[in-house]
Amino acid sequence: MSQRYTPSLCTIHIQLSQARLFGVSEITLRSLMPKSITTPIAMGVSERVGGLPSFTAVLVILTGIIGASATREVLDLFRVRDQSIRGFAIGVSSHGRAPRGRFNCTPKPGCFPAWQWG
Numbered sequence: 001m002s003q004r005y006t007p008s009l010c011t012i013h014i015q016l017s018q019a020r021l022f023g024v025s026e027i028t029l030r031s032l033m034p035k036s037i038t039t040p041i042a043m044g045v046s047e048r049v050g051g052l053p054s055f056t057a058v059l060v061i062l063t064g065i066i067g068a069s070a071t072r073e074v075l076d077l078f079r080v081r082d083q084s085i086r087g088f089a090i091g092v093s094s095h096g097r098a099p100r101g102r103f104n105c106t107p108k109p110g111c112f113p114a115w116q117w118g
Contacts, residue, residue, distance in 0.1 A: 011036060027051060035059040067094025
């Protein structure tokens with residue numbers, strides 16, 4: 001069970017460490033924490049931990065847009081050809097937008113983002 005949450009916890013730790021390194025305020029840090037989950041849930045988590053829900057919503061949406069726009073190019077740059085790995089990476093990096101687009105290409109990469117969410 002802990003293996004399932006380890007990547008998420010590592011990501012949160014890394015992003016908060018980087019933000020602290022750059023001197024980001026405490027309220028911004030709290031708004032950053034839930035940026036890798038779906039927007040309505042992220043807003044609720046942000047509010048609960050003392051962040052700004054509206055700022056968190058913007059971060060979540062930007063994460064999805066950037067992930068959907070850039071993930072394919074990054075995977076091509078690193079010559080990742082395995083469709084299951086590509087689908088998984090796209091799901092991790094861009095929430096729901098890009099995986100929906102992956103089903104338009106071929107069904108296999110579209111299945112893996114859903115699997116990693118589960």
